[in-house]
Amino acid sequence: MQILITLTSTDPEVKWNAxxxxxxxxxxxxxxxxxxxxxxxxxxxGDSNRFPIxxxxxxxxxSEGVLVA
Incomplete structure (x- = not known):
């Protein structure tokens, strides 16, 4: 299955979890x-020890994930 995750937040925890x-x-x-x-x-x-983005x-x-900006 093809999955698209759209990320628009600046919150480090949200970026890390995405x-x-x-x-x-x-x-x-x-x-x-x-x-x-x-x-x-x-x-x-926002990269840190707590959220290693x-x-x-x-x-x-x-892992062959695709980053698009």
Whole structure:
């Protein structure tokens, strides 16, 4: 199944959870595209030890997830 996740939030927790959800779907064998819209285009903004967005985004990209901005 092809799945599109649209992300428009600047909240680090929301961004982290969206990418984690994308990784979960990729591990389940789905085709996932993460569309970054508006302020969410700066995906790594808010990256921290609590919300490791950059680490999750790297896993997403290496798992053949598609990032579109």
């Amino acid at each position: 990418v984690r959800y994308g990784n979960f779907l990729l591990n389940a064998g789905e085709d996932v595209t993460l569309f970054l819209n508006g302020p969410a285009v700066d995906l790594a903004a 950059a680490e999750q985004a790297k896993v997403f990209s290496l």
